[in-house]
Amino acid sequence: MPKGLIVKALSGFYYVLEDGQEAAGEQPVQCRARGIFKKKGITPLVGDRVSFERTGNGEGTVDEIAPRTTELIRPPIANMELALLAFSVVEPDLNVQLLDKFLVHIEHAGLTPVICLTKRxxxxxxxxxxLAAEVEQAAALYRSIGYEVLITSSKWREGIEQVAARIAGGLTVIAGQSGVGKSSLLNALIPGLELETNAISHKLGRGKHTTRHVELLPLPAGGWVADTPGFSQLDFAEIEAESLGACFREFGELAERCKFRGCLHVHEPDCRVREAAGTGDIAESRYEHYVQFLQMIRERPRRY
Structure with a gap:
């Protein structure tokens, strides 16, 4: 039974590229998923390694899904190694609260995040x-925490070679809110791609969604990058209050020295994280966002 990679999912079809066929320029096989997956509550995802069977009409069926190394719910994608978080520095302005939301979800999913600031x-x-000083301060903050930050201009091709080198050979998902220039960035990274781009709405402060499905795109130097629909909000349905702190890198060693195991770093006595926030060793914005996200988790409806 041939094996392959799901490179696109659209309208109930899964497009599987058979192993060894990428270099030959073969087209993916359009497949349906076997009914057993639905019975088990499993949905094949872009990025899944699968076994499939060709049918007489030139299409096929996905028969088996290999165990996943990582999985994202939103965007729905599997086995990504790196997340390129695209955030514009202007139009729309850099939104560090939303960036922290993305970082929390990427950290929780076990991917390596790389912050890409666009539209320089x-x-x-x-x-x-x-504004320029605010952007530089934000970049310096996230670098001090341990995140890789790349600053780009697709129009001037500034920083494009650095991004291309960083994601070459691997499996990368690019994510960010609509209007930040993801499609322009991908067009700069992959010659001849020519994805549709739209101007930002000055009235709404955001862009239109130019990507409507998740799809893996082959990179010139090898590897794949996943284009995903833009979105402007994330919930915390998959994250519990007790695990939120672990998604903030700078909390790590400090949290180990808190007086109480399972400290939530809000009201507990002898909390080293809260002390560090008070002295400025943890950035005020990061701690404020942690508290906001914790409150969101506590206020979400219970699932029964």
């Missing part, structure tokens, strides 16, 4: 020293 050309054209 618009920042320079705006000639706003205050």
């Amino acid at each position: 050309d618009l920042l320079k054209e705006a000639d706003d020293d205050v």
